[in-house]
Amino acid sequence: MTGWPVGFRVRPSADPDSADVEVTDTVTGRRFRWSPEALARYIRHGADWAPTGDGGGWATAVHADDDRRHLVAGWRHWQRRGWYPSDQYYVASRRWDYADTVDADEAIRTATLQRYLEVDGRPPEERPLDGLRTALGKPAEPTGDPVAQLMVSRRSGRAYVPKPVPVERLSGLLWYGLADVRARRHGTDHARPMSYLDSYGSAWDFHVCVYDVAGVEPGAYRYDIRTHELISVRPGNHRQAMTDVLQGMRSPATAAWTLGMVADFPRYQWRYRHEHGLRRLYLESGILGQQLVVLGSAYGLSTLVTPAQRDRPYLALHGLTEDRYAPVYTLTTGWSRGSAGVDFMDESRRTDLLARTDASGR
Template sequence: MARAVLQDSLGEVASTPGQDLSAYQEWIENGWERSLDYYQSTLDQRYADERADFLQQQASMLDHYHAVSPMAREHYPSNLQWEKLPEPATPEQKTVSQILSARRTTLVPAAHSLSMPDLSAILWEGFRKIASFRVPELQTDHRQAMVNFGSSLDIYVVVFAISELESGVYRYNVTSHSLGLVAAGDYRGETQAALVGQPAPRTAAVTLFYVSDVYRHQWRYRHERALRGLWIDTGKAVNEMLWTLALRNISPHISPALGDDVALKLLGLPVGIDRQVIYAVSFAGALPDAS
């Protein structure tokens, strides 16, 4: 079907009775068909472990990958000042329907205060699933490389107004539940610039950045669908955070609209293709509980 759109021959290719072509035609009318070039390039890819004995084939390929270059792992800079976050409090128990009904997003977060214990609990819960896949038995065994969740994601926290915590740019260690100070200071303006002018950082207490170490992702996934998988994987990771915020009646601003070079410079990372800043989540404290 994608080829039909590119070749402007929908009617000839899709002749199945009852086939609704309006959605594809809309892509053409809106000038979106150029984006199908990438999609089409991912349709006919072959995988190294697509045979019937795919588990044995996968193990063999992972052995080969590891022999050429050891499996990439998350690296935390040793020169940062690391601060262990306080023990997170147990959140209030709510049903799934209660959390879903409270789930909201906003362009401009309300400037409600956010305490250090609140931030600690949010980070602990929002990244607990990622942390559960970064245990030694998975991080040191290259044959377990496909057992992962958010494997390439590094988390950066830009603090604007958190009680008992200096404002600045931090790296979050998901396994030790600690923050490492990258740069101290008020970075509201720079964060807004990284979000291509979106106003959320002006009122938020904190902005989280989800940054992919591209090499860690490409070590595992060496095919054309890898980029698509990275976006989907990051979306799943962000959703974990959105559940956590909704549980606390916090309405965040979420955005994948980022200026790559500006965001990398803000986080103290080299400009280039080794890192990709994929998503940002900005929020302040909880709104009054309507219930």
């Protein structure tokens, strides 16, 4: 052996009582157990020390290493960025066995759901709200630009043209951008427990902090995805409060709104009672966020997407409890300034920019 084999990771053993360490092959997902002493000798000398109870598997995996040289640049990039713990987590997840991996007749899932219902009752419902409702009305149609063009041309917007955005565009963003979530929410039926597992988007509540939308009063709202309405939670101008929530980022100063994706953990945990569910939740947030950002571009809007919010003040602003909810992503949106909007706007420039854009109709 010359050097450490490509794509192998050393990690503690999953068994807390074991004195061994685990070496995982991130390509195949295979795991090997070594005593620390034997592994140290192997790393130092390249001696053919066999892992505990492995037989010839280790030698086979190492000798296949030459087929991976094209992956080296990618792995080094992950290491430089500090992302390498993620590949270990991915490899660990590949060894999990799920009871319903083979369940063509749905018998396993049906029995599991029946047990959940008997022990815990139905999944938790969305928290009802009694605030004033604002109908968003007919959504504006986005431009017909190809998605590929929108993805290539879009920029993260940190500053925006400080003019009101018509409510029809906010309506369109929420109507079309969350269409898949809405369809599944409507399709959940207590008479069909299997519908609980068609769960894409089931964890999410969507909150909108409106700053400057024509036809909607400023304030903090929850979006009712079924009725396409905004439910008032806390009226008022919350630009400064949201700036504080976003760790001092000044995007709310010129934005039209901030959309928050808030996870209701009990709704999701009822369905998925293992660690994989949390990973899937974060993947969903990325999928939904990307859809909303690209769709916003089709409306002439740009967006700052960030998970870097202060959870406790955000939850307090939107009337949410810390023991059940967690904000995962915020999307702050306004009229796009193109590449000029990549930087934060100084407040002193707002009046001048507003005067220069009066004739734009935007």
